[in-house]
Amino acid sequence: MMNREQLHQDGYALLRRAIPTEWLNGLRGAFDAGVKPSDEWPVPRGAGWRHALLDLDSTVQATCRLPALLAVVGELIGERFFLAQVEGREPLAGGGHQMLHRDQSAQRPGDTVNAMAYFDDYGPDNGATRIVPGSHRPRLNEPTFDFNDESEAVQLAGCAGDILVFDADLVHAASLNPTGARRRSVLIGYFAASRYAEHLETVKLRSVRMDTTERFDPMGLAFGDACSAVSRASSSSLGVGAGGQSP
Numbered sequence: 349m350m351n352r353e354q355l356h357q358d359g360y361a362l363l364r365r366a367i368p369t370e371w372l373n374g375l376r377g378a379f380d381a382g383v384k385p386s387d388e389w390p391v392p393r394g395a396g397w398r399h400a401l402l403d404l405d406s407t408v409q410a411t412c413r414l415p416a417l418l419a420v421v422g423e424l425i426g427e428r429f430f431l432a433q434v435e436g437r438e439p440l441a442g443g444g445h446q447m448l449h450r451d452q453s454a455q456r457p458g459d460t461v462n463a464m465a466y467f468d469d470y471g472p473d474n475g476a477t478r479i480v481p482g483s484h485r486p487r488l489n490e491p492t493f494d495f496n497d498e499s500e501a502v503q504l505a506g507c508a509g510d511i512l513v514f515d516a517d518l519v520h521a522a523s524l525n526p527t528g529a530r531r532r533s534v535l536i537g538y539f540a541a542s543r544y545a546e547h548l549e550t551v552k553l554r555s556v557r558m559d560t561t562e563r564f565d566p567m568g569l570a571f572g573d574a575c576s577a578v579s580r581a582s583s584s585s586l587g588v589g590a591g592g593q594s595p
């Protein structure tokens with residue numbers, strides 16, 4: 349369980365089994381069908397990764413709109429927001445390692461929230477995401493974060509269908525996939541409505557084809573319901589599924 353205060357303090361929430369199980373095969377299929385080699389993207393993608401263009405798939409779109417996910421995003425952004433990007437990503441055998449980093453907010457802290465939705469079970473064996481809880485809002489006079497310091501990083505582990513939702517300023521990274529076991533996922537970006545003009549300037553570069561005109565209002569999203577599906581990375585307990593409407 350998590351409350352608002354905890355969410356803002358940690359800078360992330362891990363929604364356990366948030367994606368309905370019966371959607372997962374379709375999502376994996378959409379990922380595999382959308383894989384494109386690095387040189388077919390407007391901006392070449394990094395080596396050691398498989399990338400998939402899947403933003404028009406209806407189950408992917410439904411995943412991005414799961415009520416529990418939108419509720420946590422709305423609580424973090426705190427104003428009207430839109431779905432800005434969704435891209436398939438999978439670390440390959442021997443690839444995937446990233447240095448700790450922040451994706452970074454744009455106009456104000458908190459105006460950008462990312463989510464990682466996992467289509468396969470994930471953990472240290474297949475390059476699960478690392479996060480540094482609470483690192484999104486450094487305290488006054490706190491030393492600049494040393495991205496080489498892994499001492500406070502936590503590597504996540506969980507099941508296909510989990511979704512990690514995090515403030516873009518949270519320190520995090522992808523990890524080495526030592527076995528090559530599949531770790532299909534989508535990285536989803538949600539922006540505060542005030543970022544829309546800036547978003548339009550780079551949609552082509554980011555290969556965004558989907559309609560991004562829909563707006564979500566945090567006031568209309570039931571954050572309380574999302575809490576029952578949330579667990580913290582330091583906890584080993586599994587939350588209950590958040591569910592959603594079939595696409």
Ligand SMILES: O=C(O)CCC(=O)C(=O)O
Nearest residue numbers: 437476477520521522523
């Ligand atoms: O794929 C992951 O585990 C995280 C990806 C990430 O941090 C990034 O690309 O910025």
